[in-house]
Amino acid sequence: QVQLVESGGGLVKPGGSLRLSCAASGFTFSDYYMNWIRQAPGKGLEWVSYISSSGSTMYYADSVKGRFTISRDNAKISLYLQMNSLRAEDTAVYYCARGSRYSGSLPFDYWGQGTLVTVSS
């Protein structure tokens, strides 16, 4: 069965960096677009970034552009999110989610359970 397991969250000071990972299993990872979505405590969902199946195309929300970098290693069946210059407003649960095999504009059919990032001094 499809599984997505996020890791790497934790407490970091403002201005610091953190790298999230998402380990995938149960499907041909290299065939699928992948996404990061976050949810601040008590708030709604906010899409963060997506990456194409080959890793050649990435898009970012305006709120993270220039600070976050999405990447993937299809050989290691893993998705990553490098987060730099972290701010208090980046505090959230970060989810990875599977997109489509065909396009980045098709919905997310599987989600991980999320990893909590807390930015605080």
Added chain:
Amino acid sequence: SYVLTQPPSVSVAPGKTARITCGGNNIGSKTVHWYQQRPGQAPVLVIYYDSDRPSGIPERFSGSNSGNTATLTISRVEAGDEADYYCQVWDSSSDHWVFGGGTKLTVL
């Protein structure tokens, strides 16, 4: 940027029909997806392409989209349907995914 507007809350008695709206400028020209998020859990896709149901989602869940409003309809509501519901569209003008603010469904 494209904005999706949802009511913060909807309440419905068990066995009745709940309708959750998602407003956006000419949203009928876009494809809308809906997610259910129960407390403490990850979101689950319940409707895609406006009105299609993934396997395992009960037929009680349906969707429509026209004009400036998309609607998620849950028939014969059960206590287990109590959750937050989010609509989502792809904004091709910005190459961004957009989520609505979410609607908390309360089963009375």
